[in-house]
Amino acid sequence: MNPTLAGILFIGALILALALVHRPLGDYMYRVYTSPRHLGVERLMYRLLGVQPDTEQKWSVYARGVLAFSAVSLLVLYGLQRLQDKLFLSVGMEPVTDHIAWNTAVSFVTNTNWQAYSGESTMGYLVQMSGLAVQNFVSAAVGMAVAMALVRGFARKSTDQLGNFWVDLVRGTLRILVPIAFVGAIVLVSGGLIQNFADPHTVNTLAGAQQTITGGPVASQEVIKELGTNGGGFYNANSAHPFENATSWTNWVEIFLILLIPFAMPRTFGKVVGDVRQGYAIVAVMGTLALLSVVLTNTFELAHNGTVPQAVGAAMEGKEARFGIMNSATFGAATTLTSTGAVNSFHDSYTALGGMMTMFNMMLGEVAPGGVGAGLYGMLMLAVITVFVAGLMVGRTPEYLGKKIGSREIKFAALYFLTTPILVLVGTALAMASPEHRASMLNTGPHGLSEVLYAFTSASNNNGSAFGGLTVNTPWYDVALGLAMLFGRFLPIIFVLGLAGSLARQSPVPASAGTLPTHRPQFVGMVVGVTVILVALTFLPALALGPLAEGLQ
């Protein structure tokens, strides 16, 4: 079969599979988050936690729960890394350096999974399995919980109750993530991913040299890394490593897992607000942006413009033979469109414009379809901004799902949108202003700027992929990127929950002839337009100095 046709079928098969599962999964998640009944094991867990599962919380209490849980997670994960040599299953690894441990703890708690370390030479099995992988689950569950709180804000009227954070956290983990992860892990092992606790051991190769075969509980971590849109690999080479992504079909499964929950959440949203068409509109916005981006990334990589790709005859540097160009590009687009950041090929060596697409995907704000939970609440924020812009055009008070978007609401939405660009641009400017931090760039010229811009874009948007050339395990980058991840995660969460609180308090206004319908293609087109225009206005100057300057020579 012609490689291009095969690459298109690969994308088509993903779309078909997602279209088939988004409804049942979305409906299932709706039941998980709205059912009044607790499972027996959940009751036991609530008793151990010391919380009342049937009391609901107002937005500030819900937010404090999120922050308290994340703060404790941060401390425990930091401690676990610093003390790993004193605990069991460290497979001989030293304690992690303070700045790397801080960076990594923030990185996994914020669902970013930026990796300033190299897995196979830094992290023992205990830290990987009981520290990092745990955060892969719970940080994803936190994202989903916050999204559900916002959705309840739209759905409820005249109340300050948004649900119970502890219940949302436990249910998301226990009823959604763990079951899918378990099945997925076994499927991936059947493809060749490893799952053992063997120490790294040496073999004599055919050519008479020695090679160390590494071990570890990889599959169980790989699956949640994709499903929870986390992205932090067991190994430095991430999903390019054959033990993390063994075959061309495990590659497909991993992309499917990345996109699974983010594309199903709009269905859940539609069910909760009592109008599934609203969910279809949101998923249409996500799908349009995602498809455009996947097609463009594939096109740029296939065209292989640029001196080295032309010399090679294909954009093959940093890509695996079993995946080939197109399946690598599709993975690259999926991982940056969601806040995953796993990589099966190295974006630094992509063509200038292909690499720019991965950066642009993150700059969209991780909404197409974005991270688990985070993608939905990000997209709803953009929908709020869109109805506001539309309201300005016709001169009437905007409303969305029967809720008035007044000055308080639009302030939360605007603050939400402004957070990441400020972190990205200020962070990049600070790094570029210092010769010492510029020295971390591997490549020179525009490509070097791309490396730094990519790093701050990835951290602030909680993506976690990298233009890997940048040497980031310096104290300054570890601290600066750690702060970018921290603020890039929790400031938006506070604004989302604040907005949810003020929406829930309102009683809905009945739709009138002047109400903008938010379930029609017209609205879908407007949200797509607003998203692209906002992002382009914000980041075009920076992109022009980096990948555009390089790619349009």
Place this chain on the structure above:
Amino acid sequence: MERLPSWVRQHLAALRALLVLTLLTGAIYPLLVTGVAQALFNGKANGSIIEKDGKPVGSSLIGQSFTDADGKPIARYFQSRPSAAGDGYDPTSTSASNLGPEDIIDTLPVPGAKDDEGNPDEGTQSLLTQVCTRSKAVGELEGVSGARPYCTADGVGAVLKVFPDRAVSVNQACPATPFTPTYKGLPVECGKPGEDYAAGRTVPIRGNARAVVPADAVTASGSGLDPHISVAYAELQAPRIARERGLPIDRIRNLINTNTTPRALGFMGEPAVNVLQLNLALDKA
């Protein structure tokens, strides 16, 4: 408990939640997966180890170098792709090169100069020169043309820095003969190590070469552990293997066929030849 301030109670609940969820997702879940995986897919869960004469020689998923102690290709084995993992195919240091598409200018080694640790200055090869060098080496090994676009005949990147009065072939260290004597009427000089040419305009020269050596043979993979090569690269190597081993070429082609993983379901990924398995099959042939 009730007498504690509410923020303390909240953090205590958070800590308990983390511990309970760690028990669930950080202990029970991975152990359960390990148990099932070990029971159902024992070989795969343990790394798809391949044995020869009862001794493990590696993993069918992890590529190996087929070079001798000096790093020279062993002629009777199929060669893997270039690797950026450590010194090549080192699973304790997996990595890609991370070099960009316009990384085309070398830092030439200055003869006699030492680096901070007292080792001789080796300079830095750009990605383009790495590609050209590999292409030339593969061409020589397989007895075909190693020429490529943007490469000089001596196997470095064909890149000029153009100044008002002259042009410099920056990757060709003096006393090399520049790949072209003139550029738009300007004389072309060889590159002087240590000289700063940053002020010149960068002009890569495509030339009219057509590459025979396949793309995967001149590029490093993402993991540095790529166990596969393309079918084209395997076929390029087949005549040499047949000659070295005194086997008919059809036999070699058959072995390539049987060790090629086709696209999964006919459309996923690319057909790829597993080098370690192929070489093991050769040793048995």
